[in-house]
Amino acid sequence: MKVVIVGGVAGGASTAARARRLSESAEIIMFERGPDVSFANCGLPYYIGGEIQEREKLLVTKPSLLNKRYRIDVRTRTEIVAIDRRAKQVRARNLGDGVEYLESYDFLVLAPGAAPWKPPIEGVDLPGVFTLRNLEDVDRIKDFVDRGVEHAVIVGAGFIGVELAENFLRRKLRTTIVELQDQVIPVVDREMTTPIAEALRSRGATLLLRESVEAMRKSADGLTLNLKSGRTLDAGLVVLGVGVRPENQLAVAAGLEIGPRGGIRVDDGMQTSDPSIYAVGDAVETRDFLTGGRTQVPLAGPANRQGRIAADNIFGRESRYRGTQSTAIVGFFDHTLATTGLTEKVLVRDRTPFFKVYVHANHHAGYYPGAKPLSIKLLADPLTGKVLGAQAVGSEGVANRINVLAAAIQAEMTIRDLAEVELAYAPQFGSAKDPVNMAGFVASNAADGLCPQVHVDQWEGELGKRAALIDVRTPQEFAAGAIPGAVNVPIDELRERLDEIPRDRPVVAYCQVGMRGYMAVLILRDAGLDAYNLGGGYKTYRLHHPASDEHA
Amino acid sequence: MKVVIVGGVAGGASTAARARRLSESAEIIMFERGPDVSFANCGLPYYIGGEIQEREKLLVTKPSLLNKRYRIDVRTRTEIVAIDRRAKQVRARNLGDGVEYLESYDFLVLAPGAAPWKPPIEGVDLPGVFTLRNLEDVDRIKDFVDRGVEHAVIVGAGFIGVELAENFLRRKLRTTIVELQDQVIPVVDREMTTPIAEALRSRGATLLLRESVEAMRKSADGLTLNLKSGRTLDAGLVVLGVGVRPENQLAVAAGLEIGPRGGIRVDDGMQTSDPSIYAVGDAVETRDFLTGGRTQVPLAGPANRQGRIAADNIFGRESRYRGTQSTAIVGFFDHTLATTGLTEKVLVRDRTPFFKVYVHANHHAGYYPGAKPLSIKLLADPLTGKVLGAQAVGSEGVANRINVLAAAIQAEMTIRDLAEVELAYAPQFGSAKDPVNMAGFVASNAADGLCPQVHVDQWEGELGKRAALIDVRTPQEFAAGAIPGAVNVPIDELRERLDEIPRDRPVVAYCQVGMRGYMAVLILRDAGLDAYNLGGGYKTYRLHHPASDEHA
Structure with missing residues (x-):
């Protein structure tokens, strides 16, 4: 049995290690275009910032170890340029000397990953404009930062954008994030990102939302960016973090089935439309565990598990990927x-x-x-x-x-x-x-209908025009900040002041987090009023409407 | 509807609050023998140690708040001395003036908790010998510590014992724990407690395992303890943390069904053998979620949820307690x-x-x-x-x-x-x-039988006498400490040195955590050997056999 793997990071390396564990006799070859395998891509921003000090630490596994311990024939700086499905062989090109050769396979596993997307804007290839995918990228960015750049512009406020912002700020760079959406971490609901947006600002980052870069040009001491709003920015370096695209060129050329967003299509055993070819990791289209629909989620955990599953199926152990549920986490200080x-x-x-x-x-x-x-x-x-x-x-x-x-x-x-x-x-x-x-x-x-609740977005629609709003917190809390239009009737006085509450329209009660509002609604309903609790209280209101108000 | 609740801490207070939320009109009376309701029992040790500085913080809810917000008639320092089930009334005694009176109920909820067990040994009632249940206990212990006691003896190395040890050590007391079992935190498997035992010792506590106190006597400057081993200990204060007993006296006297270990028996709606009486919290016998058997687990989380469930059922909302799974956690520094x-x-x-x-x-x-x-x-x-x-x-x-x-x-x-x-x-x-x-x-x-494993306890039985033991770590790791009898063959040399491994008997391989051992076993099995991986490797061995060896 001969297994050839294309790509040596999370998905590819997991496939290789599992394959060896399932078969001591199989021939396993792993091709990797870059110089490193199995590096810690999720750690890259922290090396720029100096949290991770030794570059060595980012190399989770070295080719020599994979070779010695797992007898995996690791061929770095070698690109697979074509797949011949009929002959079951790949064409490999040694990027050092340019020599090409054929390698046959019984099973081929594609784990090429996803490439950072470069939007088609002027200047995207200028020196000083980066994307972040591998150690070579990080070396280049770090080198630029080490040389004393003053202002970094990050395009895209997704996970990598926010992590880069933390690390640029740690390096004392002036940092600006330009984001097309009206929020940071666009995959999450907007109000839940408010604390991150506020933290970015309070740490000194400039956040330009609903904004985009239209062109980048060389300037005397770096780059000048023209933004959609007409604004210009000077930048010492720019990092584009606006999403990734599956590396599907090989698969496309080989005629494998591809999803509408470019992901290599696989079944839940990670098999492509060719039974001899599997695909795993950021390059594949998988099933969303919850919707059952097709999705592409570039995450390290799923990539690792998919590699394991592909190897299982190749070696006759039935194993199914249950789909992705898009669990993700980001820290900012x-x-x-x-x-x-x-x-x-x-x-x-x-x-x-x-x-x-x-x-x-x-x-x-x-x-x-x-x-x-x-x-x-x-x-x-x-x-x-x-x-x-x-x-x-x-x-x-x-x-x-x-x-x-x-x-x-x-x-x-x-x-x-x-x-x-x-x-x-x-x-x-x-x-x-x-x-x-x-x-x-x-x-x-x-x-259970025990406590009917309404939400800030509902309050801000039709309901808010009709309903009375009662703040049941203490006068001190009320004075420190309340929702416009609210009348303060503290919960512990509510039963005695019921006659102050209008009976001719719906009443929305709120407190700080929703607990006292809940009790208030029960009291009001018992008194025959049409009362609702504002879900999550004033704190949730504040997530929708930050004190800074710049978030709006 | 009139609901009478006996006990005002976790289970009782939760029942009362939920009852009010389910009915604005119900009459709710909560009796509590002590002066405080709803205090943070799990925080008591940390007030002694000073981590929690303000006593006030331990009072999670005050009677006045329960009264104002939830209109709960809270009667502290009032003991229920009898239940008349036929008449559906309880006899209450005001502990201040001794006056007794009757209170009727439609539903009665027993939430009396559990009392620290006082073992029947000489001197258990001497001044300086404490148990820890409530704020009054903690005041007395703290007062003793504040007065400058030097040596604290804790009897029982369970959760409270270990938490007390941390806090006595924080107060710079010389601290000794006497424990009957051969391990700390006896509800957990012994090897998993090794790091806690080692931490106790390295922080300066003396741990006397398989030991017990036979008598305590007054001495010149405190107490003298005679231990089972013949040893004696001088102590400035002693705290007994040897378990709790359900406060079942009222229930027993009222003829309610009681379990073999004294817990008030309830169905999964928290109803006792009397349909008008519910019981919740540390005093009840519940179902073990996993075994389906009866159990008594004094934990705050379950007590709170049971209170909620009892109130639900009383007010006609069917609600079932799913059983306890004994989740618990303890910190030591x-x-x-x-x-x-x-x-x-x-x-x-x-x-x-x-x-x-x-x-x-x-x-x-x-x-x-x-x-x-x-x-x-x-x-x-x-x-x-x-x-x-x-x-x-x-x-x-x-x-x-x-x-x-x-x-x-x-x-x-x-x-x-x-x-x-x-x-x-x-x-x-x-x-x-x-x-x-x-x-x-x-x-x-x-x-899946992919990697047959054996465990330290099996290795130490018959298998160890027959099998060869191979340490597949590096020579450096091997030199720093290995399992007696092991031969070192590093994993990365194993394929070349297969002829050194005996083929006439089982082979047990191990590494540091089990990963390399896993690969080693696969290599050995492929070569036709009867090989097994030592589960969890040397680290698990060390949990069973700490370097200190005092734990054995």
């Missing part, structure tokens, strides 16, 4: 934002019925020092209560909760299951009612 | 140990078939600074692959993984599901192959 499953914007786009709740809680018991606020947005199926998606933002404990919710989505748990999940509690690690339980409680209450 | 589901010792005791794997990994990507080692023990059903239990120990990321595994147990996920769970990965938060995925991989490989 002491802030963390994470997501799993579907977002509200995807649910709205797909016209999928859903309901949502917000929970604002401490990441561990409030009475123990160091408790940090954490916000969770939970999206669920109104009919079945199944969890459809979750996002969390805060400074501590974010990964912990998103991981639980990721497992919950995989296991098709409902909001009622979340109310009951028995998580670890000691005051320095959690709460007797963990934020995940709270999300389950709030969602169950909403689903 | 920068070490954390957590558990969920069944332990090996319980599985062995119950003769339940299981298999286990160990994973030693970093809590986040190793190439990012600050990665800390984390060990996971996973127990699974050999037939179905269902996760039966998990334990984790390390300094970071322990709660994160145990929480995922707790959700996995609740959702009846299998080891194969764990291999695929899509957790959040960026280098500062996790790994592309998270420790939970790794546990799933290793368990799946073991279940």
